[in-house]
Every structure is written in C-alpha cells, then in structure tokens.
Amino acid sequence: MTEKQALLPYEWPGSYFLGEEEIEAVTRVLLARSPFRFYGHDLQHCVDQFEQAYCDRLGRKYALGVNSGTAALSIALGAMDVGPGDEVLLPGYLWVSCISAVVRTGAIPRLVDIDDTFFMDPDDLERKITPHSKVVLVVNMSGTTGHIDRIVEIARRHNLLVLEDNAQANGASFRGRPLGSFGDIAIFSFQLNKNMTSGEGGIVVCDDRRLYDRAFALHDLGYARNEKGRLTTEDPDCQLWGQGSRMSELTAAVLLAQERKLDTITAAMRRANHHLYAGLAGIAGVRPRRVLDPEGDSGPFALLIWPDADTCEKMVAATRAAGVVTGPDGGNNIMMTDWGLHLYYNNASLVNRRGTNSAGRPWTDPANAFAADYTYGKGTLRQADDLFSRSSLLSVPPVLSAETCDRVVAIFRQAAADLGL
Ligand SMILES: Cc1ncc(COP(=O)(O)O)c(C=O)c1O
The missing domain is CATH 3.90.1150.10 (Aspartate Aminotransferase, domain 1)
Structure with a gap:
C-alpha cells in the first residue's frame, strides 16, 4: 500500500492544532528561563494555570499536572492506598497502562466483562466484586463511555472507590456531565494520539483534599511542598515514596493553548x-x-x-x-x-502473570492468595x-x-x- 492510495489522514487529533499559540506560550517560558514548575528566574505558573483550567472545565476541586497518563494511574492508585491484599476491578477493553499501574502497587487486577458500549458491563461488575475489591477502574475507551452512572452507583453501594481513566475521551461528556467528573479520581493523558496533546503529559483530578495531598506527594518526591515550592517533611500523612512524575512548564504551556482548542x-x-x-x-x-x-x-x-x-x-x-x-x-x-494491548488477552505479562521482578509479586504475595484461580487468557470474558x-x-x-x-x-x-x- 503506497501513501498515495491511503485515503485516511493520520490520527493524532491534537497534533493538527499545534500552532502559533503553542509556539508563543513555549517561547514565553523559555525567554523567562523558567521551565521548572516550583521555582525559577521568572516563573510563569503555566502548570498552575493549566490545573485551574482543568478544575474549571470539569467542575473539580483539585487537579495535578503529571508527565504521563501511565504515571497518573499509578499516582491515583497510590493515593487511594491500594496494595497487597487488594484487588482492582477493570474491564477487558483497556490499555496496558491500566494493568501495569495495578500490578506495580502489589495489588491484583480482576477482569470485568464489557457490553456493546465497549465499556464495563455493570451486571458483570456486580458478579465480580469480592471482599478484596477496593477500586473500580473504569476506562472510557475510544472516545466515550457506557453505563458509567450505573457503575458509580454499584461502587458506592459496595463502598468501593472509582478511578476513571479518561485518557481516550478528553472533552467528552455523558448526559451533560463531563467525563472526568465521575470518579473519586479521574486521570487524563496528553500523549500524541489523544484529543489534545503535548507529546507526553497527564493530569489527575479529584475533589478530596486527602487524595490530592497524597497524589501530590507521590508525583513528586514523597512529601508536600510549601508556598515557596520547597519540600516539607513534617506531615506524617505525607511521608510517602515519590515517583518523580512532575509536569514541566514547557508541557503546561503547550497544554494551556491546546485546552482552548x-x-x-x-x-x-x-x-x-x-x-x-x-x-x-x-x-x-x-x-x-x-x-x-x-x-x-x-x-x-x-x-x-x-x-x-x-x-x-x-x-x-x-x-x-x-x-x-x-x-x-x-x-x-x-x-x-489486531488492536494490540487494548485487548486484555494480548497482554502477555498479564496472561502469564509476570511479576514486578523475579520474585513474582504481586502474584506470589501471600496477601494475594485469594486470587490463585483468577484467569487472564482469552476465554476469560465471554462478551x-x-x-x-x-x-x-x-x-x-x-x-x-x-x-x-x-x-x-x-x-x-x-x-x-x-x-x-
Ligand atoms: C486508556 C488509556 N489509559 C492510559 C494511557 C496512558 O497514557 P500515557 O501514554 O500518557 O502514559 C493511555 C494512552 O496511551 C490510554 O489509552
């Protein structure tokens, strides 16, 4: 197949709209010589402004810019205190990052079927909940959602937290309410093939101060920061382990312009x-x-x-x-x-229960013995x-x-x- 014969333009939605506004915004940051969000010669506060734009767009209290959607998922699960002995329910149509974020916490991923909306099937969710269930990770795939209202209702009834992955549905809504406003935490990605892009980037949004504070510490160095951007280690609730996933001012400059488009x-x-x-x-x-x-x-x-x-x-x-x-x-x-790691059974590391290192955790962790008979290969989810x-x-x-x-x-x-x- 030659390029001439190919009828369809490339995907990469946000990339078509990268233009003068993004160039101007990035240039401003560079001329100020202040590409780091917490301090610099002449800080432009692009990440702060971008976070505020997301709070306003979604009607949420807190937003935290990070460097990828994958990082955002890990940070969100960490903020929710997920770990060994817990299971996270997630759909069979997803992206590998959803699974890896769960496995890296030491918890167990538990697959839930989808219906013809290509979103989690609420009836199967009800069937799959166990005493180990802690979080329902819903994924708004391929631009939109399914019965998200029912899923949230089920989760509330069972006292489960909802993590909403909106990487593929930025700017979407459900019956007048923006996607990204349903979960206890929602995440977005700004990677190249997303509705708006800075090449790499992500954001975590929530309404709960404790979740936000934990997410903040986790995305950085494990601690809070004061108004001057300096680390403070005193708060016993925020003595965590950070993963170094901050958003740069350059990324936020691009995203501020993209968000308007x-x-x-x-x-x-x-x-x-x-x-x-x-x-x-x-x-x-x-x-x-x-x-x-x-x-x-x-x-x-x-x-x-x-x-x-x-x-x-x-x-x-x-x-x-x-x-x-x-x-x-x-x-x-x-x-x-042929849609690769979007299909649960194409994730070889999941199907073969690969661990985070040769010790095989989380699968070998005694706290996770409850999951011994969970399966992940093709045939696990009929629908x-x-x-x-x-x-x-x-x-x-x-x-x-x-x-x-x-x-x-x-x-x-x-x-x-x-x-x-
Ligand atoms: C549903 C979903 N979740 C998470 C991610 C991860 O985002 P990123 O590529 O920014 O790490 C992606 C993107 O590729 C995705 O499609």
Missing part, C-alpha cells in the same frame, strides 16, 4: 464520526458500537460490530484493499483482534471475546472531511455488494 477538535471528530456511523449502519449487517449519548462522544474512533467474524474479516480486507487505510504502513480500518472477534475500528481524526467520509461509506457499500453480503 479542545472543544473545536472534539466537535470536528464528532461530526465526522456521526457521518460515518450514519452512512455505514446496516451495510452487510453492521451496527455501530452502542453510544448512549452521541452528543457527548468525543469522536476519535468509530467501532463497527459485524454479524460475525467472517464478515468482519472480509469487509476489512476488501475496504483496506480499496484504500481505506492511513499512511504507508496501512494503519487504521483494522479488525479489533468481550465475542465483540473483539467481529468488530473493526476506524480512527476518525479532526481533519477527516465530509467528502472523505462519503468516499469511505461508498467503498464499504461497494465491498458488501462485491462480496454478496
């Missing part, structure tokens, strides 16, 4: 996404992923559920051959079974396995034009006709 970016993706869903629905029996609140979908992916794996495979192959791919490597328009086997995925960048959407729909229609489907 986020709603424009998601509106463009949502428009293209709705266009594709409307045009493709019904072709060869396909139906879109169930989106409970289409107006709240941030739009970066269209997930298509085909009647069976054979139809899915044939349609993907035929439409790829007709140019529905991205770039010379032919990414995009893939079977979900997820079925959905993955017969679904395909299109990424929907904000620069995808209406004309290209029409062209994609026409190619799918032609492929179905040619295949007699």
Whole structure:
C-alpha cells in the first residue's frame, strides 16, 4: 500500500492544532528561563494555570499536572492506598497502562466483562466484586463511555472507590456531565494520539483534599511542598515514596493553548464520526458500537460490530484493499483482534502473570492468595471475546472531511455488494 492510495489522514487529533499559540506560550517560558514548575528566574505558573483550567472545565476541586497518563494511574492508585491484599476491578477493553499501574502497587487486577458500549458491563461488575475489591477502574475507551452512572452507583453501594481513566475521551461528556467528573479520581493523558496533546503529559483530578495531598506527594518526591515550592517533611500523612512524575512548564504551556482548542477538535471528530456511523449502519449487517449519548462522544474512533467474524474479516480486507487505510504502513480500518494491548488477552505479562521482578509479586504475595484461580487468557470474558472477534475500528481524526467520509461509506457499500453480503 503506497501513501498515495491511503485515503485516511493520520490520527493524532491534537497534533493538527499545534500552532502559533503553542509556539508563543513555549517561547514565553523559555525567554523567562523558567521551565521548572516550583521555582525559577521568572516563573510563569503555566502548570498552575493549566490545573485551574482543568478544575474549571470539569467542575473539580483539585487537579495535578503529571508527565504521563501511565504515571497518573499509578499516582491515583497510590493515593487511594491500594496494595497487597487488594484487588482492582477493570474491564477487558483497556490499555496496558491500566494493568501495569495495578500490578506495580502489589495489588491484583480482576477482569470485568464489557457490553456493546465497549465499556464495563455493570451486571458483570456486580458478579465480580469480592471482599478484596477496593477500586473500580473504569476506562472510557475510544472516545466515550457506557453505563458509567450505573457503575458509580454499584461502587458506592459496595463502598468501593472509582478511578476513571479518561485518557481516550478528553472533552467528552455523558448526559451533560463531563467525563472526568465521575470518579473519586479521574486521570487524563496528553500523549500524541489523544484529543489534545503535548507529546507526553497527564493530569489527575479529584475533589478530596486527602487524595490530592497524597497524589501530590507521590508525583513528586514523597512529601508536600510549601508556598515557596520547597519540600516539607513534617506531615506524617505525607511521608510517602515519590515517583518523580512532575509536569514541566514547557508541557503546561503547550497544554494551556491546546485546552482552548479542545472543544473545536472534539466537535470536528464528532461530526465526522456521526457521518460515518450514519452512512455505514446496516451495510452487510453492521451496527455501530452502542453510544448512549452521541452528543457527548468525543469522536476519535468509530467501532463497527459485524454479524460475525467472517464478515468482519472480509469487509476489512476488501475496504483496506480499496484504500481505506492511513499512511504507508496501512494503519487504521483494522479488525479489533489486531488492536494490540487494548485487548486484555494480548497482554502477555498479564496472561502469564509476570511479576514486578523475579520474585513474582504481586502474584506470589501471600496477601494475594485469594486470587490463585483468577484467569487472564482469552476465554476469560465471554462478551468481550465475542465483540473483539467481529468488530473493526476506524480512527476518525479532526481533519477527516465530509467528502472523505462519503468516499469511505461508498467503498464499504461497494465491498458488501462485491462480496454478496
Ligand atoms: C486508556 C488509556 N489509559 C492510559 C494511557 C496512558 O497514557 P500515557 O501514554 O500518557 O502514559 C493511555 C494512552 O496511551 C490510554 O489509552
């Protein structure tokens, strides 16, 4: 497949909007020679401002800029005091960082099935809760959520904390309420393939002062800081172990500019996404992923559920051959079974219960003996396995034009006709 034939632009939503505003903001930080957030020659307070922008956007009390979404997950679980003897419930459609964050705390990941929203199935969550359950880690995958209100209600009823991973759904909402405002803690990522980006970056948000203070200490050097940005070690509740995941002023400068563009970016993706869903629905029996609140979908992916794996495979192959791919490597328009570490059973370290070092913890920890019969290989989650086997995925960048959407729909229609489907 040559680049010329590839019909779809690259994904990487926020990258298309990197421009003069970001250059100006970064330049200001450099000219002030103050790229560190806590002190410097002429501190510009970009991280502080960015955190405030996120509090305002989500209606939350506290926000903490960090250097990645993966770090944000680890910090959040640490703030929630998760460790050996605990289990964290998480869905089968996720990203490897969700699992690694749990394993590195010394706790056990417990898989929960998904439904056709591609979000955690509330009924399976009810079935999976045990006396060891401490946190429900929900993941708003591929731009939107599912029955998040029901999940939160179940968690509250069982006295469990909710950690909301909103890395893939920045700028999305559910029935008028922003995603990132549901969990006790929510995290975001600003890595390149996210709705807004600084290449690397993340944020942790919450409303509880104690969770915030712990997260702050964990993201830094294990302690609080005073108003002058100097470490203070006296508070016995904040004598922890830090992981050095601070956000730099340069990152925050870019993100301040990107945040102002986020709603424009998601509106463009949502428009293209709705266009594709409307045009493709019904072709060869396909139906879109169930989106409970289409107006709240941030739009970066269209997930298509085909009647069976054979139809899915044939349609993907035929439409790829007709140019529905991205770039010379032919990414995009893939079977979900090729979606790598987003599928629980593709995470070899999980399936094979690899430990954090050769001693094998957390799996070998006596405090975790309760999890001896938990399984992680394919076959563990019936609904997820079925959905993955017969679904395909299109990424929907904000620069995808209406004309290209029409062209994609026409190619799918032609492929179905040619295949007699
Ligand atoms: C659902 C989800 N969680 C967490 C992350 C981790 O974010 P980062 O790449 O910034 O570490 C990602 C991003 O890749 C993600 O998609």
